[in-house]
Amino acid sequence: xxxxxxxxxxxxxxxxxxxxxxxxxxxxxxxxxxxxxxxxxxxxxxxxxxxxxxxxxxxxxxxxxxxxxxxxxxxxxxxxxxxxxxxxxxxxxxxxxxxxxxxxxxxxxxxxxxxxxxxxxxxxxxxxxxxxxxxxxxxxxxxxxxxxxxxxxxxxxx
Numbered sequence: 001x002x003x004x005x006x007x008x009x010x011x012x013x014x015x016x017x018x019x020x021x022x023x024x025x026x027x028x029x030x031x032x033x034x035x036x037x038x039x040x041x042x043x044x045x046x047x048x049x050x051x052x053x054x055x056x057x058x059x060x061x062x063x064x065x066x067x068x069x070x071x072x073x074x075x076x077x078x079x080x081x082x083x084x085x086x087x088x089x090x091x092x093x094x095x096x097x098x099x100x101x102x103x104x105x106x107x108x109x110x111x112x113x114x115x116x117x118x119x120x121x122x123x124x125x126x127x128x129x130x131x132x133x134x135x136x137x138x139x140x141x142x143x144x145x146x147x148x149x150x151x152x153x154x155x156x157x158x
Contacts, residue, residue: 046148047140057092063086134156
């Protein structure tokens with residue numbers, strides 16, 4: 001027959017175990033959230049570097065930030081593959097003079113990031129300087145330790 005003290009001891013052990021489980025659960029949440037924040041910063045840095053390379057006309061650097069299966073949809077609705085987009089940059093058909101992103105939000109889904117925001121675009125297309133506002137969505141995936149954009153969709157704002 002169990003003594004009353006052993007029942008109280010068991011209850012104490014259960015309470016302690018529950019506290020450890022809660023503490024470990026919280027530690028996991030904190031660790032995951034730190035990873036997510038670090039990944040968001042890496043995605044933001046990749047976007048900043050890609051935009052800088054686009055403005056410099058550094059096609060090789062831009063290519064490093066793009067996935068091979070890229071679908072790039074310009075604000076006018078034209079859609080290009082990675083080779084087509086790189087040729088657009090290389091040929092000067094579109095020259096990105098300045099890209100000013102704002103209200104950028106990054107949502108992480110494992111090794112995929114969905115990035116939304118607005119931007120003021122200063123471009124030259126067909127030799128004509130244009131400045132306009134866009135809203136954009138991009139999708140980036142983590143491959144070989146680097147974030148690569150696999151989709152871009154821009155909509156010109158009025």
